[in-house]
């Protein structure tokens with residue numbers, strides 16, 4: 001809690017950081033050209049252009065197909081996975097908890113690349129499969145493949161929310177169904193899952209929302225056959241007209257935001273009602289796992305098969321690709337082993353810089369971001385006034401903006417605000433974009449840590465004579481220290497994983513691995529991309545290992 | 557208000573949203589006095605205490621401490637909690653888990669910029685007073701519930717606040733410790749000549765600990781007075797029922813004679829009692845009799861009836877007899893075990909209130 005003046009200053013700075021870039025996007029979308037050109041006048045021609053572009057409509061249809069298809073795959077699988085993990089005696093549950101969450105922490109662009117090198121026309125698994133069975137029945141570049149892969153890699157998101165809802169459910173309702181003759185999967189279908197339907201509804205909207213903003217996977221997998229979604233359409237617009245087509249991109253981004261912003265608000269409302277649903281049921285009875293009997297081996301096999309497809313296949317593909325010089329039909333693995341790609345990475349300054357920058361942005365940048373989120377969190381901590389509600393909405397707003405576009409908007413800000421322009425080609429601009437894009441995520445971490453502090457501990461401080469800021473400094477912050485460390489680790493992983501936000505900010509001095517991969521992929525430098533992808537996964541893995549070592553909860 | 561008044565609350569009202577919680581509460585606490593805020597759960601006791609402390613926002617009324625207005629809606633005065641200089645002992649104790657016992661108690665002095673040497677002396681004196689000196693270096697989780705409570709009291713007293721507020725101070729202790737602790741607490745308050753406002757929902761605790769009791773009901777003060785007055789001269793049915801163990805029976809007024817009335821109970825008995833209602837003859841009323849006022853007796857007489865004894869329960873220091881009288885269960889205490897059967901029971905007119 002801060003005193004009134006710093007509190008207002010924090011909120012004003014926050015509002016400026018969020019609304020200025022986004023306002024710039026909206027304004028740019030109704031100009032006839034890039035806003036810095038003197039010839040640009042207010043006009044709707046950018047909208048006219050994209051609405052007359054058949055590619056835009058095709059991208060829109062594909063986006064809907066991806067969003068719905070992804071939900072159709074991820075929601076049932078994620079819900080069943082949650083049921084099996086939380087409510088049954090599945091063997092090895094403890095051991096499986098972490099691998100299940102891995103897809104969340106791997107950069108989608110890395111994941112997409114992993115699928116290309118594993119299941120692409122000359123991918124490792126394709127080649128092996130062909131050698132064994134004669135032909136390969138899949139085409140990784142089809143729209144259907146994109147949807148299936150997107151669906152499978154979003155199962156963990158569904159799992160997170162449904163499992164925490166299931167944990168709050170008493171086991172007596174399930175036992176009653178069991179005694180009336182339902183098998184374990186009937187129990188899940190008829191009793192447990194319907195009872196967590198508010199959480200499932202929330203997660204359905206979340207998955208649809210994520211499907212609408214998906215970028216890395218279709219960028220890599222959709223390119224060869226030209227399957228565009230709205231975000232990749234936006235990306236391809238960069239040079240559509242020869243000159244920077246900022247106004248067109250802004251118009252596309254505005255169309256995306258017009259869908260995603262209501263979805264964000266809907267998610268907020270659904271989450272509130274889901275929490276009320278849980279709270280209403282009160283303390284649940286002690287949970288006893290449902291005995292799966294022989295079914296447990298089938299369940300385990302299904303989970304392992306899913307893990308194989310979503311984690312083992314892409315990750316092992318990248319690991320292998322990073323240590324072979326070439327690969328294809330009839331190539332002997334042992335003859336092509338090499339460390340040249342890593343050597344190449346460590347010989348080039350840009351690559352070394354991108355690794356150093358990535359580490360810096362995750363560690364120092366993560367800590368700085370946590371500091372900022374904490375300042376905002378304290379400004380609204382246990383307040384329920386207009387200012388606090390305003391912050392609630394500011395925090396949600398950047399979520400609706402695709403990272404790619406947010407990065408571009410921040411680029412504009414640093415390009416055209418005079419006193420900021422010297423900072424444009426420093427890491428600060430990338431950090432700022434990251435911090436804004438991940439504001440909602442970070443604030444959730446901070447606020448759930450702050451809520452752990454009993455209000456009476458702070459009130460006791462007030463009573464014995466400490467001002468709001470003294471209470472924050474002497475009581476609240478020391479008590480949430482562990483929560484802050486955990487939040488820092490999670491933000492570190494998220495910042496390492498981030499790729500789209502840095503794309504338009506990429507310049508000498510601001511390279512980060514994620515954006516570097518996107519740009520190198522376009523130039524076809526597969527060898528270096530493989531090495532960088534592995535390094536990127538290693539960085540995230542280190543964060544994950546430390547987080548697990550210190551018992552940080554990966555979800556709430 | 558006399559010059560002995562240290563805390564004065566005048567017509568305080570507070571709402572959560574459109575839901576009124578305190579509906580104009582006035583009270584006074586005199587120097588060196590212990591006042592209990594008593595009332596059923598949800599009656600607004602904690603809210604009143606927190607409003608005095610500055611942790612809740614009333615919308616009308618005023619609060620004055622030692623002649624200094626700390627809240628006054630009309631004058632726009634609202635001193636923040638940290639400037640009110642009050643001591644509050646939280647129901648949950650609210651010890652800071654990251655500070656040792658010493659640091660917990662020292663923190664208020666640190667905020668008041670007391671020099672290190674003097675601070676050590678004062679903290680140790682406060683801890684010694686509460687028998688905690690040997691625990692100074694421990695952390696709160698290394699203490700028992702009773703010890704935590706003492707630390708929380710030490711923390712609230714160390715800066716000599718003019719008034720100390722306690723919210724259900726004994727409710728987190730187990731039943732056996734509670735009786736010892738209330739004697740200890742009463743003794744401490746009297747010995748240190750503190751002025752204390754204590755919230756409790758337990759009437760026996762309130763009577764044992766306080767000089768005066770304020771009984772809250774639905775956000776208003778129902779009655780206030782010394783424990784003897786509250787127990788012996790309840791003005792309303794609610795007060796009579798809340799204080800003590802009672803037999804409550806419904807009926808109609810049969811006769812009125814000055815301050816007394818006869819009630820013809822639905823269970824067939826007719827008893828004379830102290831009239832506390834304006835209901836006229838023939839109107840509904842109810843009789844409240846303390847369980848200890850009812851007696852077994854030998855034969856017929858005024859306010860006596862022969863009714864069916866169903867069972868005797870042994871309570872350790874006495875027996876409780878359960879009678880059936882029509883649809884009512886009547887409870888009577890006595891010294892010996894009694895076999896079931898018909899018995900004469902007397903309800904002395906001086907111990908029956910008719911509301």
Ligand SMILES: Nc1ncnc2c1ncn2[C@@H]1O[C@H](COP(=O)(O)OP(=O)(O)O)[C@@H](O)[C@H]1O
Nearest residue numbers: 572575577595596597598599600601602603604
């Ligand atoms: N934060 C709150 N919001 C809304 N109502 C509240 C809140 N806190 C307490 N109340 C309501 O105020 C009334 C009085 O509460 P409280 O003062 O805690 O009662 P007591 O301490 O006498 O049990 C209760 O009806 C309770 O439901």
Ligand SMILES: [Mg+2]
Nearest residue numbers: 601602603724
């Ligand atoms: Mg209370």
